Amino acid sequence: MNRQPSLLFRLFRHLVLMSGAMVMLMPFIWMLLTSVKPPDEIFSSELTLWPQHWYFIENYSEALTRIPLMKFLLNGIVVTATIFLCQVSIAVPVAYALAKMRFKGKKTLFAAVLFCLLIPPQAVSIPWYLLMYQFGWLDSYMALIAPFSISVFGIFLMRQFFMTIPNDLIYAARIDGFSELAIIWKVMLPTAMPALVSFGIFSIVAHWNDYFWPLIVLNSPDYYTPPLGLVNFRNDDTGNDYGPLMAAATIVITPLVGAFLLAQKRFIEGITLSGMK
């Protein structure tokens, strides 16, 4: 593969990959174009790609005012951030214990973690719903956050990473007078930053995009996350107004897609991690 491929092959490669790229991008392009078109151009039986009249301000302000889209985005940020913070603060100590300490029941605990890795969240949604009902948490932030506060995947990932950190680092910290808790948060965690970043991206993308669980536990729009808010906008009487709808869709996907374009490598690492799950 060190040889320079022929010109013909290079053309062929770009031709095929570009056609594929067009298919991949087409929904994004159409979403953006539709979000700046006036209704009469959207509901026209003639194919027009480029908008004749720009309807950017109308559609986007409509999307932001007809539904509380900002509120949904804020909900999404609060929920994903809280979930990730809970996951880290619960997973990191146990991961440290599993990687570096000796105590009774450690093997059983790790076996339980491996077993729990096999459980898809949808399969336990019925008992989760009953629990939320029992706790009186249905239709609240608690319902969105609590079941995901434990991430066995996070425990597994951090444990694997902690295993590779040499014990000498821990002894050195002890000599410097660090307590065990300080060692976990001030020595181990900073060292494990790459793993933590990947896990963070994985967790945030998964929960920002989650639809199944919010759909089940939420009733009132006060707590809607962006996907739920978007579907509800579509289901409204006004949902056939494609311009504002596409504007809203654009706004919802922008934070993650923007972050992805800025830090592609990190994002790809973080998301393909889910395959290891």
Place this chain on the structure above:
Amino acid sequence: MNQSLSDVSPVLPRRTSRWRVYRGADQYERLLGWFLSLPATGLMLLFLIGPIAAVLLLSFTDWQLGMSAFEWIGLDNYAELFSDPTFWQSLKNTMIYVAIVVPGSVFLGLGAAMLIEAGKQGKSFYRAVYFLPVMATLIAMSIVWQVILHPDFGLLNLILKELGIAGPNWLQDSDLVLYVLCGIGIWQQVGFNLVLFISGLMSIPSHLYEAAEMDGASSAWDRFRLVTWPLLGPITLFVVVITSSKAFQVFDTVQVLTKGGPNKASEVLLYTIYTEAFEYFRTSYAAAITVVFLFFVLLLTLLKTRFLERKVHYS
């Protein structure tokens, strides 16, 4: 490997006073280990192990949400399930979906990965573009697809009209709808597989290609057949299993675009579970479908674990 912190340390800490409070380091370490594991253990029991047991037990009862008492009814839920045409339709649709999305996204992902790696220009551009659908909120993109597939004003039918073809009503045609959803599923999954294949391709040492060429493998097909494919074998199996387990859990597009219709033509397992459990509140019956769903997902995940072990073993 299982060495304790305290007994391998050359300097510390068995004899320091803080450790002696707990009658020696081992005791302290054990208590600390438990203390650190406690929150995670409790939550794991509450939200994962307990619920799995609960689903299994529920499926043998007649309990429904709101009932104060229940009876054990053995396998009655399963008997009802296996005589329910909706369940069979749902299982069949799910299998068709898996059988199309898996090969589709695996072969397209592999092909694109090989083409991307075969040249120098535009590598990261193509990778980013193909990965974009994996990143973007699927719910938002489903709504975009709905606009594109609109029978009268959608992009797809307008293009077909330019070509002189009358496009169908993609999401309302019971012969087509499942395949349309498969198409969206492939569109969304290709980038994920592509990235895994690229990392697999990059791990193939280039001297193997040179060696194959010296042995007379001159055509590109020979090099693929003799080097690339055998060495990608493990990662391909891995990708196939991941994609299958993802495809098995298809829900978002179905719920947003078709609600399982028309005429249950796009009813899939997870959607059936959702409607039975949270729209009709037939809790124990939905639990029985969940057990069937879980059976397939666990089967796939166990296969994956085997492949993963093998991959780790070889590396």
